[in-house]
Amino acid sequence: MAKETENLDLDVETLQKGVSTVLEGKTAAAYYVVEEANQVVGSLMLTYEWSDWRCSNIWWIQSVYVLPSARRRGNFKRLYAHVKEEAKAAQASGLRLYADTGNTAAHATYEKLGMTSHYKVFEDMFTSY
Template identity: 55%
Template sequence: MLVRKAKSNDLDSITEFQRVMARETENIELEHSTVYRGVSAVLEDATKGQYYVAEKDGKVIGSLLTTFEWSDWRNGTVLWIQSVYVVPEFRRTGVYSSLYAHVKNRVLHNPDLKGIRLYADKSNEAAQKVYRKLGMTPDHYLTFEWLK
């Protein structure tokens, strides 16, 4: 399995992954053109974030997005992992672990990067188990949001 930065030719795969993930996790049907433009925006402008993909035998089988949080307490950037998706037949085969290890390696070797954060639905015990297995711990913050 190869883990790499996503390229423009990964646009269709990542767009479809996001639509399927919304359907699976929240029973939401996302508008294709909106997601397509959203993924395109990241692929065209690295200041918005960075997608990484896992590829096996030339086929993209998983992806995640990192975005940035400036931490004045740490005088550096914390990467947020979001939009994680692994093709069902490749789940529980180390795809997410490999993607996570790739991101963690970036943080370990870049003094400007200070850590990794992500959020998981409280009811998604399978995801929480994976995150704990990789050495992540629940933090002491609650996440609140207001979305238009």
């Protein structure tokens, strides 16, 4: 996913530790998957941001990926709809995500779902990939 969306080569050991940390419940994050014919074809990870302005969490969608062979069939739309309902049930303020500026296909998908933004995300990263 990182190679395809941002042209990044990730360190496999760091990636494995990061995924394990989520799966073992050692951090405030969760994975969601979508299946076709009992096979995982897409996934995303959620993290949570506390909003003092809203006195509730904002759910951040991260690490979105749908297999190329499963795209354009509504898989992300189904995954997003499920997460959105869970966020509403949990009384979250809303959903946010960021996408690489060059990933225009992803931008179009998110906009079709009604997502908008007036933010520009800035970062100051201290570790390499």
